[in-house]
Amino acid sequence: MSEPSSQPLQPSLSSSIRKGGTRWGEATIKLWLRICTALSLFTTLAIVVLLAVESVEFFRNVSPLEFFLGTRWVPLLNPSSFGVLPLLWGTMLITVGAAVIAIPLGLASAIYLSEYASDRMRAWIKPALELLAGIPTVVYGYFALTFVTPMLRNVIPDLQVFNALSGAIVVGIMILPTIATLSDNALRAVPVSLRQAAYAVGATSYEVTTRIVVPAGLSGVMASFLLAISRAIGETMAVTLASGQTPNLSFSMLESIQTMTAYIVQVSMGDTPSGGIGYQTLFAVAMLLFLITLLINVISQWILGRFREVYD
Amino acid sequence: MPLSSESAQKQLAARHRKSRMFKHLCAAITWSSVFLLAMLLVRVTMDGLGWLDWQFINSFPSRIPERAGIKSALVGTLWMIVMVAVIAIPIGVSAALYLEEFSKKGRLATLIEVNVANLAGVPSIVYGILGLAIFVRFFALERSLISGALTMSLLILPVIIIASREAIKMVPMSIRYAALSLGATRWQTTWAHVLPSAFPGIMTGVILALSRAIGETAPLILIGAASFMAFLPTGPMDSFTALPIQIYSWVSRPQREFHELAAAGILVLLAVLLLMNATAIYIRNRTEKRLK
Amino acid sequence: MAVVDTADAAADKKRAQEAVLDLQEVSVLYSGKAAVKKVSCTVWRNRITSIIGPSGCGKSTLLRSLNRMNDFVDGVTIEGKILFANQNLYGDEVDPVEVRRRIGMVFQKPNPFPKTIYNNISWGPSINGYSGSMDELVERSLQQAALWEEVKDRLQDSALNLSGGQQQRLCIARALAMEPQVLLMDEPCSALDPISTAHIEDLLFELQSRYTIVIVTHNMQQAARVSDYTAFMEMGHLIEFGETDQIFTRPEKKRTEEYVTGRFG
Numbered sequence: 001m002s003e004p005s006s007q008p009l010q011p012s013l014s015s016s017i018r019k020g021g022t023r024w025g026e027a028t029i030k031l032w033l034r035i036c037t038a039l040s041l042f043t044t045l046a047i048v049v050l051l052a053v054e055s056v057e058f059f060r061n062v063s064p065l066e067f068f069l070g071t072r073w074v075p076l077l078n079p080s081s082f083g084v085l086p087l088l089w090g091t092m093l094i095t096v097g098a099a100v101i102a103i104p105l106g107l108a109s110a111i112y113l114s115e116y117a118s119d120r121m122r123a124w125i126k127p128a129l130e131l132l133a134g135i136p137t138v139v140y141g142y143f144a145l146t147f148v149t150p151m152l153r154n155v156i157p158d159l160q161v162f163n164a165l166s167g168a169i170v171v172g173i174m175i176l177p178t179i180a181t182l183s184d185n186a187l188r189a190v191p192v193s194l195r196q197a198a199y200a201v202g203a204t205s206y207e208v209t210t211r212i213v214v215p216a217g218l219s220g221v222m223a224s225f226l227l228a229i230s231r232a233i234g235e236t237m238a239v240t241l242a243s244g245q246t247p248n249l250s251f252s253m254l255e256s257i258q259t260m261t262a263y264i265v266q267v268s269m270g271d272t273p274s275g276g277i278g279y280q281t282l283f284a285v286a287m288l289l290f291l292i293t294l295l296i297n298v299i300s301q302w303i304l305g306r307f308r309e310v311y312d
Numbered sequence: 313m314p315l316s317s318e319s320a321q322k323q324l325a326a327r328h329r330k331s332r333m334f335k336h337l338c339a340a341i342t343w344s345s346v347f348l349l350a351m352l353l354v355r356v357t358m359d360g361l362g363w364l365d366w367q368f369i370n371s372f373p374s375r376i377p378e379r380a381g382i383k384s385a386l387v388g389t390l391w392m393i394v395m396v397a398v399i400a401i402p403i404g405v406s407a408a409l410y411l412e413e414f415s416k417k418g419r420l421a422t423l424i425e426v427n428v429a430n431l432a433g434v435p436s437i438v439y440g441i442l443g444l445a446i447f448v449r450f451f452a453l454e455r456s457l458i459s460g461a462l463t464m465s466l467l468i469l470p471v472i473i474i475a476s477r478e479a480i481k482m483v484p485m486s487i488r489y490a491a492l493s494l495g496a497t498r499w500q501t502t503w504a505h506v507l508p509s510a511f512p513g514i515m516t517g518v519i520l521a522l523s524r525a526i527g528e529t530a531p532l533i534l535i536g537a538a539s540f541m542a543f544l545p546t547g548p549m550d551s552f553t554a555l556p557i558q559i560y561s562w563v564s565r566p567q568r569e570f571h572e573l574a575a576a577g578i579l580v581l582l583a584v585l586l587l588m589n590a591t592a593i594y595i596r597n598r599t600e601k602r603l604k
Numbered sequence: 605m606a607v608v609d610t611a612d613a614a615a616d617k618k619r620a621q622e623a624v625l626d627l628q629e630v631s632v633l634y635s636g637k638a639a640v641k642k643v644s645c646t647v648w649r650n651r652i653t654s655i656i657g658p659s660g661c662g663k664s665t666l667l668r669s670l671n672r673m674n675d676f677v678d679g680v681t682i683e684g685k686i687l688f689a690n691q692n693l694y695g696d697e698v699d700p701v702e703v704r705r706r707i708g709m710v711f712q713k714p715n716p717f718p719k720t721i722y723n724n725i726s727w728g729p730s731i732n733g734y735s736g737s738m739d740e741l742v743e744r745s746l747q748q749a750a751l752w753e754e755v756k757d758r759l760q761d762s763a764l765n766l767s768g769g770q771q772q773r774l775c776i777a778r779a780l781a782m783e784p785q786v787l788l789m790d791e792p793c794s795a796l797d798p799i800s801t802a803h804i805e806d807l808l809f810e811l812q813s814r815y816t817i818v819i820v821t822h823n824m825q826q827a828a829r830v831s832d833y834t835a836f837m838e839m840g841h842l843i844e845f846g847e848t849d850q851i852f853t854r855p856e857k858k859r860t861e862e863y864v865t866g867r868f869g
Contacts, residue, residue: 026499033410036403040428040473043466047438050445105341112338128346134520134585136527138556139356139578142563146571147355176345206331227433234435236530237556241563261437261530268444268534286441290434297433301426417678486715490775493673494728494782495705504727505717 051290054283061277067284073247073258075281076267086247087285090164090257094239095232097168097253098175102232103225105172106179107214110221113180114187115209126181133177141241144170149242162244162256170238175228182227186220187213219303226300230293236261260289356582360575368576372542373558377569382577384541385558388457389526389584391545392554395461396468396525401518403465404472405507408514411473412480413502432470439467440534448535455536458548463531468521475517479510512596519592523585529556555581622649624786624816625670626687632665635679639665641840642684647786647833652808652817654831654848656824658868662840663820664712667788670818671707672700688785705732708784712791714771716763716778721755724763724774725781732782741781749777750807769800776807780815787811789819793826805830824864828852836860 059067062082070083109129113122144166152166153159159166190213198208214221244256245266258266267282371381415421443463453459483506491501507514532554539561541553555577562574625647632640640662647653655663668674669682672693686693693703717724725742734741742759746752751773755766763774772792779787793801808830811817821827827834827848834851836843836859844851844860855861862868 026497029499030410030414033406033414036406037410037415037424039403040407040424040431040470043431043442043469044427046446047434047442050442051438105345108338109342109345112335112342116335116338117342125342125346128349132345132349134523134527134589135352136529136556136581136585138527138529138560138563139352139581142559142571142574142578143352143355145563146359146575173345173348180342180345204327204331206334207327209334230433234437236435236437237560241560261435264437264441265530265533268440268536282441286438290438293433293435294430297430300433301429484715486711486713487717489673489676489711490715490717490778491727492676493671493704493709493711494732494778495701495703496728496731497701500731504731509718 047290051283051287054280055287058277058280058284061280062284071249073263076270076278080277082281084260084285084288086249087258087260087263088288089249090243090247091233091259091261091289093164093253093257094167094171094235094243094259095229097164098172098232099225099229101169101172102176102179102228106176106224106228107183107221109176109180110183110187111209111214113184115205115213129177129180132173133181135174137174137235137237138241140170140174140238144238144242156254159254160244160256162242162246163254164243164257165253167239167243167257167259168253170242171232171235174235174238175231178228178231179224182224183217183221186217186224189220190216219306223300223304226296226303230296230300233296234261234289234293235259236265240265260285264289353582356575356578359572360577360579363572363576364579368573369580373540373561377567377573380562380570380573382555382558382580384544385553385555385577386580386584387544388537388541388552388554389581391457391548391552392461392464393522393526393584393588395457395548396464397518397522399461400465400468400472400521400525404469404518404521405476405514407469408473408476408480409502409507412477413498413506428470428473432474436467436528437530437534439463440531442466443531443535454549455538455551456549457545457552459535460532460537460552460554461548463535464525464528467528467531468525471521471524472518475521476510476514479513479517480506482513483509512599515595515599516592519588523588526554526584526588527556527581529560532557533560555584623647624649624688625818626685628685628687630666630669630682630684630686632662632669632674633681633683634677636681639840640669643835643837643842644684645835645842645845647816647818649816650812650814651832652812652819652830653833653835654827655818655820655835655837656822656827656863657837657843658863659822660839661837663837664790666837667790667818667820668709670786670788671709672703673709675700705782706784707786707788708779708782709788709790710772710775710779710792713795714768714775716766716771716774718762718764720760721763721766721774722759724778728778728782745777745781746774748780748811749773750803750810751777767800769796769803772796772800772804773807776804780811784815786816786818789817791820791822794822801826824866836863838863 066082067084069085070081071085072081072083073086074081109125113125117125148169149159149161149163149166156165194212194216195208198212203211239259240262243259243262245258245262246256247263248255248257263285264282267278368381369386370383371379372384373382374380411421411424440463443459443466447453447459447462448455453462487505487509488501491505492498496504536551537557538551538553539557541551545552559574559577559581562570562577565571623646627643627645627647629642629644630640631638631642643666655666657663665674670686670693674680674682682694688703688707691698717727719727722742725745726738729741730738743752743756746755751770754770755761755774763771766774772795776787776792793804796804805826808817808819812832819827819831831848833846834848835845836851836855836857838859844855844857846856851860852864855864
């Protein structure tokens with residue numbers, strides 16, 4: 001065995017172990033990390049302040065009553081009208097339509113994935129769903145215009161070229177993978193022992209799934225619904241391409257409508273002079289959009305928080 | 313409970329039938345989604361393949377469909393990938409490292425976590441408005457590549473933070489304890505052991521986030537990306553266009569040729585995305601192998 | 605006990621008079637609940653001190669407080685003093701990183717870095733500014749850990765390819781590469797098979813002449829075989845501390861006798 005090195009790493013026992021002053025490198029790095037983390041707070045602050053300040057300006061010129069209760073949205077022409085309900089309605093038509101498609105189909109896919117599919121099938125389906133989720137929204141807009149609408153027009157001759165139905169269908173397809181993957185995660189988190197207990201009393205797989213598993217995973221499933229709805233509300237390009245730019249309060253899904261997001265795109269594609277009332281409508285509508293999606297996301301997170309507690 | 317009575321048996325048979333039908337229904341629905349994906353891809357390919365050739369890739373957009381090409385948009389998108397990566401990855405990974413390795417669990421940490429989760433759910437168009445007000449107008453960066461890149465970076469920052477945190481959480485505590493017990497500082501431990509171990513997971517999350525950034529149109533419209541650009545950007549302050557913008561612009565035209573051009577553009581965009589994801593998978597496999 | 609020839613015996617005896625760690629009424633509390641209660645004892649230089657006791661008696665907690673690894677647990681408070689080189693380890697002016705450079709640790713479950721065998725050993729010294737020959741240091745450390753012969757031809761292999769016993773010896777070599785004043789070992793053999801355990805116990809005899817070792821073990825016979833001094837803990841209290849011979853053959857406290865004769869634990 002060789003002798004200790006002549007250049008000891010450690011000073012002898014009696015040397016001090018006081019703090020040195022050479023840790024400033026570490027302190028600098030920590031500062032950088034802190035700044036990066038703080039950026040997320042600044043972003044939220046920036047969004048809130050920006051939207052609030054400009055909205056306040058807007059509401060100096062337009063009464064909130066007119067905005068929230070008015071039924072005509074003609075902000076850029078004379079005579080102007082600033083009732084946001086048509087935009088809200090348009091967003092709602094799309095969202096509800098998309099949810100009607102995506103929730104049952106997405107949940108069914110999630111059930112199939114978690115309860116019935118073999119590992120081999122999962123290996124094909126999960127990537128396919130991820131692929132669907134990764135397709136840019138403008139592609140869905142293209143699909144709506146060039147495929148869905150023409151196909152629907154064969155069946156429904158009254159369908160306009162730009163219509164809410166195509167938009168709803170396409171957005172539904174877009175958010176379906178979200179529901180499927182998140183609900184699948186939620187259902188898989190339900191302990192196997194729960195299923196086994198149900199099977200042991202002679203239940204069929206349908207009964208086990210619908211009466212035991214889904215209720216047990218309900219928080220996660222519902223959170224996935226809310227997340228998907230939030231995405232549908234914020235969806236822009238597909239609805240702009242598919243459903244048009246006409247603010248419309250009618251119940252018909254066969255006509256052109258305008259969502260809040262489509263309006264924002266419309267305004268910014270033209271050259272809006274900053275400071276004018278047109279510019280301000282951008283922020284008022286965006287503020288509304290932001291608040292609605294924030295509310296839904298917060299509720300969804302709260303539900304997910306409760307979901308985690310149950311299994312801890 | 314009489315198990316052998318006829319009515320009980322009939323009931324059981326009915327329940328089994330219902331169960332089988334349910335299973336088949338779920339299967340059919342699931343495979344329909346896969347089929348839908350296939351149909352979408354086939355449709356786009358059929359429409360666009362005819363227009364996809366070298367001339368298409370190497371030409372600028374034009375009012376004449378036969379002469380139109382995707383060069384400026386492709387180059388713009390490539391610029392964006394690089395710039396967004398350079399900006400968003402260090403900041404996002406740094407924030408994730410801080411939250412996982414350095415900050416004490418407490419009210420502030422929870423607040424930041426909730427905040428990041430909320431930011432991840434904000435519609436992309438709101439980020440576009442933010443970018444317009446802050447980068448284009450306030451910082452007077454105009455409708456340039458850098459405005460677009462900064463806006464997109466803000467957009468995907470929450471996604472990167474969340475994905476990186478997950479990857480960092482997966483590194484076992486025992487590795488950190490081993491390093492710390494040798495007299496390493498927290499940063500030395502993080503840099504030499506935690507980060508390399510978490511790298512595959514972080515890489516995957518980062519590429520997914522970048523893919524999302526590349527496919528987004530709305531924020532770029534808001535900050536004023538051009539929809540008709542007949543030259544290439546030479547620097548970060550130049551105006552630019554991007555693949556999704558070009559596609560949108562073509563789809564918006566009524567003529568069928570432009571729709572087919574859009575399809576060709578979509579194929580190029582999907583090819584870029586595919587390449588990015590393949591790179592991610594490759595890098596992940598390589599680094600995972602080295603760690604074994 | 606280690607065998608040393610007479611010329612070294614005198615030097616050895618002189619060194620053994622030196623106290624390396626002096627624990628004075630040390631208590632460790634997790635969020636107010638005491639896991640270690642007012643422990644006082646001494647760790648002598650170049651001797652092996654073992655800490656024994658039933659599960660949950662606080663021996664690992666006490667061990668971890670000796671190199672300030674407890675700092676990483678939320679809500680931990682330390683009372684009392686631990687003197688090392690005439691300084692309280694927990695003094696305000698003391699940098700825990702410096703403490704850990706001088707007091708090394710081997711953990712219960714082998715935790716090699718997912719890197720090469722060479723890098724596992726060289727990393728600690730390199731970040732601490734070692735400027736000598738790294739190859740020599742790596743070889744020396746592996747020899748001290750009785751692992752050199754088995755790995756000398758594959759230093760660039762991943763450490764994860766080694767067997768459990770080899771990984772643990774690698775972790776020992778890694779700690780030794782820092783040339784610590786004290787080596788703490790937290791049940792180092794409990795995750796290993798009997799043959800690997802025997803290897804490591806042999807290793808301890810070799811190491812004793814050059815290192816001060818504190819070893820926590822739930823295996824009484826191991827403590828009796830290997831250590832010079834033994835501390836017996838129960839429910840956070842130090843029941844008895846003395847030379848191993850005495851603890852196992854003529855324990856002063858009844859509780860100690862009951863434990864070492866296997867009546868509980």
